[in-house]
Amino acid sequence: MSSGGGNQKSDGHVEEDAAECKFPKEFETNTCDALLTAEVYLLLEHRRQSNETKDEIEEMSEVFIKTLNYARRMSRFKNRETIRAVRAIFSEKHLHKFEVAQIANLCPENAEEAKALVPSLENKIEESELEEVLKDLQSKRTFQ
Known part of the structure; x- marks a missing residue:
């Protein structure tokens, strides 16, 4: 018997799909x-x-330093x-x-x-409401 969606594994677990907000139960x-980055x-x-205060700076791995630098750049x-x-902007949005x-x-x-970047938004939030959220988000970036 087919599950219809094709996302169900033979052991009954649903396959992860971020585009449809399907995540492992631990994430829920x-x-x-x-x-956020x-x-x-x-x-x-x-x-x-x-x-650094413990003089352990030399013990930090290269991966840690690269991740720190990436997070700094992308933040x-x-x-x-x-x-x-920013979190408050989304608190009432049911996303x-x-x-x-x-x-x-x-x-x-x-x-x-x-909606192109996050396909699951397509039928979840009105375009005007999403535009307002994005405008608020942009203002937080501008005035920090």
Whole structure:
């Protein structure tokens, strides 16, 4: 018997598909969140600073340093207050945490671009509401 969608494995588990917001059950818990690149940067920078104070800077791996540098370059928001404000923009929007992280990390210019980058948004949010969110997001980037 076919599952109809073709995404179901023979063992009954649904195959992951970010375009349709299908994730492993662990990702759907309240204890798991999708981090913004800016949040990853803050966490890694905190770790770097605490290692620095312990004179362990030489022990940081090359992968850690490369990840820190990548997160620094790609971070759209520079401080905790801005990140909180960005999260607040999405608090009433009924979007999946993955969608929130993708929109905040990618900062699309308009609703059309957002829906192209995050296909699951297509029938989930009105275009005018998405445009408003993106405008708010852009203002957070501008005034930080």
